[in-house]
Amino acid sequence: MEQRSYKAISFHLSGLNGISDRTLEMHLGLYEGYVTNTNLLSEQLMEMTHNKKASGTNPAYSELKRHLGFEYGGMVLHEYYFGNLAPKGRGSPSAEFKRALQESFGTFDVWKTDFVAVGSMRGVGWSVLYHDPVAGQLSNHWIELHQQGVPSGFKPVLVMDVWEHAYLLDYKPSERGKYIEAFFSNIDWDVVSQCFSSNAAVRPAA
């Protein structure tokens, strides 16, 4: 069976504050790798299913299936990440989004402090502000690697990559805080506000 494959999005992102074009070029290349691997693994797994090799007792199948979550997560999170950046930032948080942040965190600054704290945790992963569309709550989460800790059904609203590849060409390993500051100065708040207000998860598509 022919599967629909994903296409990498051309983000045309450059001129960010504190995140060099060289970093962006390398990072966008890594993202394209996630798209390629997502398609490849999906094809291989489908082939195994058709050839009756899909079984929990088949280590090859189990390994590919486990790895699929990593590649899929890497692809999707990078699309949110590049999608919520604009050179030197754009717009400001909508009144509705600000109100929701206040309801969940008390103040914008308390939310930001927590989001930055999540992004400063040791290890490689992501700091993500999620919206629970059922309870209406906003909450910050640490996503380990690309796939561990994602609350099912929650919408990503703001996504920050804190893998070392996101900043090591521009900063020392101990300077992740400077990268986070730079990230904040490049946030496209129009996109973030739209992600919050939409009924469904919104991410850029090829």
Ligand SMILES: [Fe+2]
């Ligand atoms: Fe990344």
